[in-house]
Amino acid sequence: MSVTGASAVGLLPIHSVGITPIEVSLFVFVLLTAVLTALFRDVLASIVIFAAYSLGLAVIYTFYRAPDVGLTEAAIGAGVTTVFLLLTIAKTTRPASDARFEAINWPAVGICGLFVAVVAVTLPAFPAVGDPASPILTDADVSGYYIANAYDQTGAENAVTAVLAAYRGFDTFGEAIVVFAAGVASLLVLGREVFTA
Amino acid sequence: MTDIIGVATTRHAYVLFVLLSAIGLYMMIANKNLVKKIIGLNMFQTGIFLFFITSAYRIGGSVPIVEPGAGPYVSPLPQVIVLTAIVVGISLTAVGLALTIRLYTEYGTLRADALREVIGDE
Numbered sequence: 219m220s221v222t223g224a225s226a227v228g229l230l231p232i233h234s235v236g237i238t239p240i241e242v243s244l245f246v247f248v249l250l251t252a253v254l255t256a257l258f259r260d261v262l263a264s265i266v267i268f269a270a271y272s273l274g275l276a277v278i279y280t281f282y283r284a285p286d287v288g289l290t291e292a293a294i295g296a297g298v299t300t301v302f303l304l305l306t307i308a309k310t311t312r313p314a315s316d317a318r319f320e321a322i323n324w325p326a327v328g329i330c331g332l333f334v335a336v337v338a339v340t341l342p343a344f345p346a347v348g349d350p351a352s353p354i355l356t357d358a359d360v361s362g363y364y365i366a367n368a369y370d371q372t373g374a375e376n377a378v379t380a381v382l383a384a385y386r387g388f389d390t391f392g393e394a395i396v397v398f399a400a401g402v403a404s405l406l407v408l409g410r411e412v413f414t415a
Numbered sequence: 416m417t418d419i420i421g422v423a424t425t426r427h428a429y430v431l432f433v434l435l436s437a438i439g440l441y442m443m444i445a446n447k448n449l450v451k452k453i454i455g456l457n458m459f460q461t462g463i464f465l466f467f468i469t470s471a472y473r474i475g476g477s478v479p480i481v482e483p484g485a486g487p488y489v490s491p492l493p494q495v496i497v498l499t500a501i502v503v504g505i506s507l508t509a510v511g512l513a514l515t516i517r518l519y520t521e522y523g524t525l526r527a528d529a530l531r532e533v534i535g536d537e
Contacts, residue, residue, distance in 0.1 A: 235474065237427040245431050252438045252458060261450050268454050275461055282428070282472040283479075283489040287464070287497050294505050299457060302505075306450055306512045310519040313448065313526075323445035330437040330444070337433045342418075346425035348474035354490050355473050361490035368491075369481050377479035377491035382498060393499050400506030404513035 235346040240281060248274040257322075259315040265303045272296035286378045428469035435462035447526045449515045453508060460504045467493040467500075 251271035258264045272295035280288035345352030354361060368380035382390055423430055439462060442455025471493040479491040519525055522533050 235425045237424045241427060245427065248431065249434060252435055255454060255458065256438050256442045256446070256451075261448055264451055264454060268457070271458070272461070275465065278428075278465065279468050282468050283476060284468050284471065284494045284497070285478055287468060287494050287501070290498055290501050291461075291464075294501055295457070295461065298505055299508055302509055302512050303450060303454065306516055309516050310450075310525055320446065323441075326441050326445035330441045333440055334433055334437045337436075338430075341426045341429050341433070342422050344426050344429055347428045347469055348472045348476075350473050350475070350487070352470075352473075354470055354493070355476075355487075361492060364491055365479060365481060365486075365488050375480050375482065377481055377488070378494050378498070381491055381495045386495060386499075389499065393502050396503050397506050400510050403510050407510070407513040407517050409517075 235349055237347075241278075244274060244278050244281065248278065257319045259313075259317055259320050261307055261312055262304075265300060265307070268303070269296045269300040272299070286376075428465060428472075432462050432466040432469065435459075435465065447528055449518070449525045449527060449530075450512070452527070453511045453515065456511070457504065457508060460500070464497045464500060467497045 248271060251267050251274060255264050255268045255271060258267065272291060276288045276292040276296065279285075279291055350356075364377055364381055364385070368377040369375055372380040372384040374380040374384065436459050439455045439457070439459030442458060443452050446452055446455065471490040473487060473489050476487050476489040477485060479488040479494075481488070515525065518530065522530055524530055524533065
């Protein structure tokens with residue numbers, strides 16, 4: 219498969235790019251859980267399957283050498299989001315379900331098909347997944363600069379930490395403000411701005 | 416035809432990104448339940464995160480923890496922006512769910528179509 223792929227696209231010598239069995243199995247798992255999340259009528263079932271979906275994605279991120287993102291996705295996507303969703307249905311309602319699956323909304327499928335078609339025509343213009351010759355990896359002024367200088371300039375061996383906490387420190391501070399604002403907004407909306415334990 | 420298979424097997428993660436975003440979009444449009452709409456929003460986001468992570472990936476590259484003599488590494492920059500985006504995403508989800516709970520206490524329903532009727536009657 220990968221042989222046809224690389225030679226048809228003609229970007230790279232054969233051996234390096236192409237889908238691997240690990241990726242196939244992870245992709246099938248994630249796609250299956252995504253479809254089931256969309257189709258299950260019972261919201262509780264959807265939430266639980268969505269947690270499995272997040273966990274699958276965390277494994278994919280780790281496979282793509284992003285363990286920081288994988289951990290964050292497992293903690294926030296599979297953990298905190300699931301807790302928030304469960305709290306919401308505990309405080310509201312879980313519709314009684316006679317049918318197991320939702321009826322498929324064909325006009326919506328059409329719109330999403332259009333979305334897929336529009337984005338998919340741009341796919342051949344992307345570099346192959348993991349291609350070492352792709353611009354993001356070969357540009358010595360950007361990615362290369364941070365890899366080369368992160369430790370000397372910040373003292374952090376992990377380049378992701380160096381960029382997050384040092385080079386983009388103010389951005390991360392802004393992110394903390396977003397979280398604070400979201401907390402304040404949630405309390406205001408729920409009418410709990412006064413803490414009376 | 417070989418072209419399509421070639422693109423699908425070498426740009427596989429980008430194909431998955433498109434499909435996950437489309438399923439998230441479908442949930443936002445088709446599901447009437449507000450909680451499921453928010454799950455769809457999260458799914459759309461994670462599709463885009465996958466796009467960023469994939470663009471940083473290098474076959475044979477290692478995790479960007481820099482040690483003398485090691486390498487090559489994957490690019491750290493897209494990973495950092497995704498870390499920030501995940502945290503902003505959970506903030507968005509929290510406010511959305513708080514608004515959902517408030518809507519339920521005011522109007523007693525989570526269905527978008529029923530809400531439109533109730534609010535339209537007032």
